[in-house]
Structures are given as C-alpha cells and as structure tokens.
Amino acid sequence: MLIGLCGGICAGKTSIASYLIQEHQFKRIRLARPDGTPVVEKSAYNTRVPTPDPRSFDEELSFPTTDALLDFVTLRWRERWVTTDIWDEKVVDALLRRPFFLLVSVDAPVSVRWQRFMERCLKTNLNPPTLEQFVLRNDAHLYSPGTGLGALIERAQLKLLNSTTSLATLNSSLKSLDLPNGSRLRPSWDQYFMRLADLAAQRSNCMKRAVGCVIVREKRVISTGYNGTPRGMTNCNEGGCPRCNSALPGGVGLSTCLCLHAEENALLEAGRDRIGEGAILYCNTCPCLTCSVKITQVGISEVVYNQAYLVDTKTAEIFAESGVRLRQFSPPREGLVDLSTGVAGLSLDALGGAEDTYENMVDDARKFLDDESFLRPV
C-alpha cells in the first residue's frame, strides 16, 4: 500500500511517517516538486526545519514525476510505502485513481503548530516567527486561491487530528488506529453492502426516518429498497403521509401510516422466488416487528443491520425462533479521528465491524417486555 500524508505546517506528517517506518516497515518515497509549484508553497516548504529524526529516512527513494513513482509502486504495491510529498491536486488525482493508495490528512490547532514550529526553530538556532506571522504563512499555505493545500486535505479518506504534544500518546493512538489495515483500501463485503444500504437510505422520502436496505445472495445484489409512500402517491416529504408529517410521538398512529418500509420495498422488488436460499438482508436500521415477520416468511437466511432500534430485542426473538441469523455490523466511523487520547476512535475492531453476539441479543430479548415500542415509527 501507499499512504500519502498531507496537512498544514507542523501538523505532524513527518512524525506519522516516522511511526509507520519504525513500527510497520514502511519505506519513505519522495516525489520531486513539480515545476509549476506556486511560490507560496515553495515559501511554506522553505520554512521547514530539519525533521526530528532524519535517520529514519535513510532509505528514501526519489522520483521525478508522479507517473514514475506510480510505476515503481505498482510493481511493489504489497510492500508498504509512505510519502509526504502530496504537492497539489494533480498529484492527488493521479494517486487516488489507484486501489493501493490511501490519502491521510493530518491537522492540529494553529496555536499548537506554531509552538511546534517555534521549538524546531529554537533547536536549530533560527529566528521563530510571531504567531501573527505564522498564521499568515499558514493561511497562504492552506487557502491561497487555486494553490492552497486545504482542498487536498478535504479529499483525504482518513482525517487525523494531531493536537497532542506527547509523541508517546501519538504513537499509542496510531497503534490503535492500525493504519496499514488492508480494509482501508478495499471495503469488506459487509462494509460494501452496508454502504449500498446507506446510499439507498439517501433516496428515502419518509419524514420520520431515512432507512435503506439491500438484499444479496452469493455476494450479488438482488434488490434494494428505501422507505416512503407507494408508487404514484405524493411523496411523504411532500405531504403524502399525514401521519408522518404530523407531530405525533414515535410509535403513535402507525396504522394510519402510508409509508412502506425499506425492507418491505426490497422484499417486494425481489419477490420470493428470486430471494431463494441463503439470501442476506442488509439494512442500516434494525428491522421492525412487522418487517421481521415478512423477512422470515420469504426465507431470508441472515439479517445484518447497523443502527440499533428500540425493537431490536423483539426482532431478535422472532429471528431466533424462526432461525434467521441476526447480526449487527457497524462500519468504521467516518470524520475526524482524534489522536490526542492515546486510543484513536477507529480501532481494528471498529474496522472489522462491531458484532453483538447472538446469545446476548436473545438474552436481551427475554428481558424485553415493553409491547408499546415493538413497532418502529416509520
């Protein structure tokens, strides 16, 4: 794999590269700065002071162009490579086309980065800038129209917040983050189908809750569904279902609801014959009571859901009795990962997907007595 690190001045790109080199057998590769590098970027580069541990980069390899670098890594993509030379959009465009590349951004509060910069200046007998000078330099580096690196940071698949002043904390967070995990490059089947269910949910027109569902067999999608009013009727979000558009509390007036659930739509779309043996239903929310009996009846073998819901335990009871396997899968958390805690929020467990045990769920089901909340408010 090839990890590209981008981020502001003194955000910690080099520290993270060093960690990967020392702990995970990565090798650093360098990319020459393109001729067209804007002056402001050059000036930002020139403000760099010697890296904390230059010995870690003994084995670096340099390439004159992105293509040359990619030709090299393509033949060796199973080895581990890291670069901090993410110069501009063109470099990112070229690298992100490849399945072995992961773009990681690193950020830190500007005051923290200024402190780091001053410390490095003092160590090397350079005159440190004032905070104001540093802020102006930083703004130019990140936000100059057309050349700022801020846009690249936004494209990162993984965004890290590195505000800690302790290298030990940083390394411990990085350890729990498990950056080299291969499923960062290519989603697992669970991640893939759950993402499709999430995408379907974005088409929901129901005012109460956006739910999406995918039915698959032998890793192939049979049908998808999302919740909303039936074909030919006014969409729920355009007033089609008076119940969903009213301020009734959740679970009340369900018998007057006109919206079909995502699972119902996916089941209707597939039909019993096409579902057949061994089908798995992925849903971003745990199915409600009425959906779970329909899921059971058409012969779905396994249900995988992401978000829990009030009725999970009752649903688990139904599935337990009818022999449908129920499993929770929570995809890796997205958004900013804070490295200052020593335990980054995105662990290997999270990456593989959190899984509740079947026994726990059946146990919970037995404790579950509240009949009122069996039905998910659509």
Ligand SMILES: [Zn+2]
């Ligand atoms: Zn609705």
Ligand SMILES: [Zn+2]
């Ligand atoms: Zn409704």
Ligand SMILES: [Zn+2]
């Ligand atoms: Zn339902």
